[in-house]
Amino acid sequence: MPKSTEPGFIIYRVDATAGERAPWLVLSNSLGADVSMWSPNVEAFAKQYRVLRYDTRGHGHSDAPQGPYTIDQLIGDVIGLMDHLGIERANYCGLSMGGLTGIGLAARHPQRFARVVLSNTAALIGSDAMWTPRAAKAREPGGMAALTDAVIARWFTAPFIEREPLALANIRDVFRHTTGDGYASNCEAIRDADLRGEAKTIKLPVLVIAGTHDLSTTAEQGRELAGYIEGARYVELDAAHLSNIEKRDDYTRAVLDFLGEQA
Template sequence: MDNFSYFTTSDGVSIAHRMDGHDNKPVLVLSNSIGTTLRMWDGQVAELSRHFSVLRYDARGHGASSVPAGPYSVARLGHDVLELMDTLGIGQAHFLGLSLGGIVGQWLGIHAPARIDRLVLSNTAPYLGPADRFDAPIAQALQADDMTATAETFLHDWFPASMFEARDPAVQTFRTMLLTTSRHGLVGSWRAVQDTDMRQDIACITRPTLVIAGEHDTVTAASYSVQMAQTIPGATLLVLPAVHLSNVEFPREFVDAVVKFLLSPGA
C-alpha cells in the first residue's frame, strides 16, 4: 500500500500522496483528520475510485509527510492542497475532508473557490474555541513520554464504546496511526485549529456543499454541522448516528451519500 509519491511545498515540506482510480475520472481529494494518515480512507477508496480519481495525501506533520516545526496555520494547510494540485496539473477537484480535513476544506471553499468543484465537510466545525481549551492537551502531549495517553484519549473521542467492547479491528488500526504520529505534528496541527474561526467567513462559500455530522460526535458536535449547513448557501446536511469517524462507523451510508452528492446533476 505504501507506494507513495512525494512533492515539496513552497516552504520546503515533503508531502506524501497517492492516486487511486482512473485517469479519465473527475478528481476527488480526500483530507485526513488530525492524528491520522491517508489510510483512514482505506475502507472507502475501492468504491470511490469506481467514480473518481481519488487523491489522498498525508497532511504535514503526519504519516509519511515530513514534520516541520509548528505551529501550522489553516491557510498553510490549504496551500499544501493547492500546491499538490498544481504539481499534478489538477485545475479543479472535488474535496472531501473530515475533522481537520474539513477545516481545510472550509478554507479552500472560502479562499480558492475556482479550484473546488463540490465540497464535502464531514465531522468538522468552523470554530472549536475558546482557544485556551487546547492549552492543557497540548502541554500534556508535549510533556508525555510517548503518545500512548494522547492516543487513548483520541480513540475514546472517536469511537463508540461498543467498538471497544467488540475489539473492532478499526480501533487498533487507528491506535497504530496515532502512536506513530509525531507529537510535534499533532501539536502543530492543534495550533492551527486553535487559531481558527471561520463562523462568518463560511457564508462566502459558493460551491455546492454537503455537510456530514455525527449525531454522537463529542469532538465536533452535530450542532456545529447544523450551523454550518444553515450558514453555507444551499448546503445539504446529513446526520449519521456516528461519533467522530463517520466514514469508519457507517462506511456504506457515508460513501453512498458522498457519491450521490458528487454525481448528482445541479447540486
Template sequence: MRLNYVETGSADSPVVLLGSSLGASHAMWAPQVDVLAERYRVIAFDHRGHGESEVPDGPYTIDDLGGDVVELLDALEVEQASYVGISLGGSVGLWLAINAPDRIHRLVAICPPTNTAENPQPWTERAAQVRADGTQSITEATLGRWFRPEFTEIADIRKMLEDCPDEGYAAACEALSTMNLLPGLAGITAPVLLITTDGDASVPPETVVPLASQIPGAHLEIIENAAHLVSYSHPDLVNPLLLTHLS
C-alpha cells in the same frame, strides 16, 4: 511543502481529494477509497506533520494546511477537484472553498470544526501534552471520542494515532487554537454536503447543524448512533452519501 499522497483510480477520471482527521494518515480512508476509485481519480493525502508528509516545526495555521493542498493540486497539474474531509480535514476543505473557490468543484465536510479559536485552551494544552508525553498519552481519550464503545475494530486507527509525529500533531492542534472559518462561510459557492452525527463528542452536532444555514445551498445529513470518525465506523451509511453528492 511536500505532502505524501496515494493515488487510486483512473488518471482520466475527475479528481477527489481526501483529507484526514487530526492525528490520522490517509490510511483512515480505507473504507472509501476503492468505492470512490470506481468513478474518480482519488488522491488521499497526509496533512503536514502527519503520516509520511514532511514535519516542519510548529505552530501551524489553517492557512498553512489549506495552502499545502493548493500546492499539491498545482504539483499534480489539477485545476479543479472535489474534496472530502473529516474533522481537521473538513476544516481544510471549508478553507479551500472560501479561499480557493476556483479549485473546489464539490465539497463534503464531515464533522468539521469551524471556530475552535473561540475556546483555544484545550488545543494549546493538548499540544503541550503531546510535546511532553507523545501522542500515546492522548490515544485512549481520542479513541473514546472517535468511536462508540460497541465499535471495536480500532487497532489500525490506534496504531495510526500512536505513530503520528508528536510535533506534527501538536502543531496542528495550534492551528485549531487560532482557527475561525465562520466569517467566510457565506461566500462559499461550491455545492456542500455537511455530515454530522448524534454522538460526536469531538465536534458536537450543535456546532455543525447551524452551518447548513450559513453556507448557501448546503445540504445536511445527521447520522444516528455514531461518533466522530463516522466515515470509518459507518461506511455503509457515509459512502452512498458521498457518491450521491459528488456525482
C-alpha cells in the same frame, strides 16, 4: 506506492481505477490520522473518481516542519499539491481538521473545486483552553501514547469499539506514531482558525456530514455550519467522530450520491 510533492514533504497516494479521464476527488484526514483512515471508502470512491489522498503536514509519512502551523498553510498545502499534480479542478472531502481545511478552500479557492464535503467538522473547533494544553501534552516524551485512549474514546461509539478491535488497533497505532510536534502544531492551527465569517461566503455546492454521537464536533455544530452556507445539504449519521469508518457504507453512499449530482 506513496509519492511526495518534494523530498520529505507532503506524501500522497492516487487511486485511479476509474481511469485517467475521471474527475478528481481529494480526501483530507483528521487530526491524528493519515491516509489509511480512508481505506473503508477509497475502493468505492475510486470506481468513479481519481482519488488523491495525502498525509497532512505533521502526520503519517509527510514532513513535520517546525510549528506552530496555521490554517493558511494547511489550505496552501492542498493547492500546492493540486498544482504539483496538474489538477485544475477537483471535488473535495475532508473530515474534522480536513473539513476545516475544506471550509477555507471552498471560501478562498472556489474556482478550483466542483463540490465539497465537510464532515464531522465546524468553522470554529474548540478553544484555547482545550488545544493549548493538548499541544503541550503531545510535545512531552510519551505524550502521544498518553493521549491515545482519551482521543480514541471520543472518535467512536462504545458499541463500535467493542465490535471492531482490529480496526481500532490500526487506528490506535497510527495515532501513537504521529509525531508529537506535528500533532501539537496542527492543534495550534485548529486553535487559531475561526472560519465562521469565511464559511458564510461559500457559494459552492456543499454537503455537511455530522455524527449524532460526535463529542468533538457535535451534530449541532454541523447544523450550524450547514446554516452558514447557502444551499448546503446536511446529513447526520448514527456515529461518533470518525463517521466515515464507523458508518462506512452510509458515509460512502452519502458522498457518492452528492458528488454524482454534478453535471
